[in-house]
Amino acid sequence: MSLSHGRPMVSIPGPSVIPDRVLSAMHRPMPNIYEGELIDVSFSVQDDLKKIARTEQPVFISVSNGHGAWEMAISNTLSRGDKVLVLESGTFAVGWGEMAAVSGVKAEVLPGADPEAVSVEGLEERLKADIGHEISAIMVVQVDTATSVRNDIPAIRAAMDAANHPALLMVDCIASLGCEPYEHDEWGVDITVAATQKGLMVPPGLGFVFASEKALHAHASADLRTGYFDWEPRANPGQHYQIYCGTPPIQHLWAMREALDMLFEEGIDNVWKRHEILASAVRAAVEAWSCPNGLSFNIADPRSRSNSVTTVLTGDVDASELRRVAETEAGLTLGIGLDEFVSRAFRIGHMGHLNPPMVLGTIGTIEAVLTKMKAPVGGSGSAAAAAVISSAL
Numbered sequence: 001m002s003l004s005h006g007r008p009m010v011s012i013p014g015p016s017v018i019p020d021r022v023l024s025a026m027h028r029p030m031p032n033i034y035e036g037e038l039i040d041v042s043f044s045v046q047d048d049l050k051k052i053a054r055t056e057q058p059v060f061i062s063v064s065n066g067h068g069a070w071e072m073a074i075s076n077t078l079s080r081g082d083k084v085l086v087l088e089s090g091t092f093a094v095g096w097g098e099m100a101a102v103s104g105v106k107a108e109v110l111p112g113a114d115p116e117a118v119s120v121e122g123l124e125e126r127l128k129a130d131i132g133h134e135i136s137a138i139m140v141v142q143v144d145t146a147t148s149v150r151n152d153i154p155a156i157r158a159a160m161d162a163a164n165h166p167a168l169l170m171v172d173c174i175a176s177l178g179c180e181p182y183e184h185d186e187w188g189v190d191i192t193v194a195a196t197q198k199g200l201m202v203p204p205g206l207g208f209v210f211a212s213e214k215a216l217h218a219h220a221s222a223d224l225r226t227g228y229f230d231w232e233p234r235a236n237p238g239q240h241y242q243i244y245c246g247t248p249p250i251q252h253l254w255a256m257r258e259a260l261d262m263l264f265e266e267g268i269d270n271v272w273k274r275h276e277i278l279a280s281a282v283r284a285a286v287e288a289w290s291c292p293n294g295l296s297f298n299i300a301d302p303r304s305r306s307n308s309v310t311t312v313l314t315g316d317v318d319a320s321e322l323r324r325v326a327e328t329e330a331g332l333t334l335g336i337g338l339d340e341f342v343s344r345a346f347r348i349g350h351m352g353h354l355n356p357p358m359v360l361g362t363i364g365t366i367e368a369v370l371t372k373m374k375a376p377v378g379g380s381g382s383a384a385a386a387a388v389i390s391s392a393l
Contacts, residue, residue: 004327009332009358011332011334011335011349013198013347013348016201017201019201033250042240044257045256045260051264051268058210060231069195072209075224076215077168077219078136079222079224081104089141091144091338093172117304123160135165137190138167145309149305150306153189168190172193175306177199179275189210192210193210198308198351211231219231275354277388279306282310282359282385284385287384290378295370296312316376317375319343325373326365326366332362335349348366363381366381
């Protein structure tokens with residue numbers, strides 16, 4: 001017998017839960033793609049995405065996942081032989097650098113100290129040593145979904161300024177846009193990369209690149225530009241469909257319009273606050289469970305724990321078995337551990353369309369599985385999470 005019958009709960013760090021309103025918005029027949037409502041929706045989506053990233057600069061849309069947006073950022077700003085400095089804090093900035101290397105860009109990794117955020121002191125020291133300004137761009141994630149670390153983007157910008165270095169600042173916000181406070185213009189970011197499937201509550205399929213004036217200037221001399229990803233026709237389209245280098249992603253545009261409406265109805269500052277409260281509830285649960293040989297945080301410094309995902313180390317507890325029982329017996333899907341964490345951690349995604357019943361249901365189910373497995377726990381995560389939420393009601 002299994003208790004998993006009923007609506008399953010997916011608590012992975014993306015794709016996140018899609019609101020019913022967004023799903024319904026996609027359920028429409030094909031429209032005229034050359035004039036009419038779709039054109040207005042398309043331009044309104046572009047305008048409103050900039051409000052989420054807090055920028056007046058243009059946004060370019062790729063019909064792809066976040067990796068496609070990575071490539072769009074690389075190909076439009078860099079040239080063969082350029083060097084990028086990749087700030088390691090987990091899996092994804094390194095992966096972005098590896099993609100750049102495939103294109104003929106030299107990728108240098110500034111090693112991180114796992115499990116910690118990027119060292120801004122180490123970055124400043126490395127940039128001051130780059131007397132000839134060989135480094136063309138800095139690549140970093142705001143939140144790494146493998147480690148669940150959150151990096152301090154304003155501090156990274158400050159380190160670049162202290163070193164008086166002209167490199168582009170490229171930030172991957174795929175796991176954080178719509179979940180964490182973010183200020184593209186105010187923080188001096190040159191490239192912001194994002195995608196639909198996490199905090200923006202839309203199925204995977206669209207990638208976004210927000211570009212500063214400095215990034216647009218770099219585009220003029222970039223020799224990695226390709227026909228599909230090139231910003232030029234997208235920025236100056238003779239026809240609407242050229243924004244997407246072909247047929248528009250119609251259903252995703254309807255979905256994105258509805259998701260943006262939901263975010264603005266709530267208010268983006270309130271969205272950030274909701275994520276902070278619900279993430280705090282998850283962290284309180286992990287803190288309560290933590291004990292020798294049992295569960296613990298991957299990120300030691302509370303200031304560097306993200307509001308969109310938490311990576312939980314399992315000690316002597318079998319992470320794969322915990323996830324298996326949760327999914328097959330209780331209908332709860334947890335995130336797998338990635339790379340070095342594959343057999344010794346699980347991840348709780350707390351991003352996007354999320355409320356207290358969903359978080360408390362996730363925490364309570366994990367606690368039930370831990371009890372079934374006779375796993376060591378320090379205390380009740382459910383009680384700790386409920387206390388955090390009750391204080392915010």
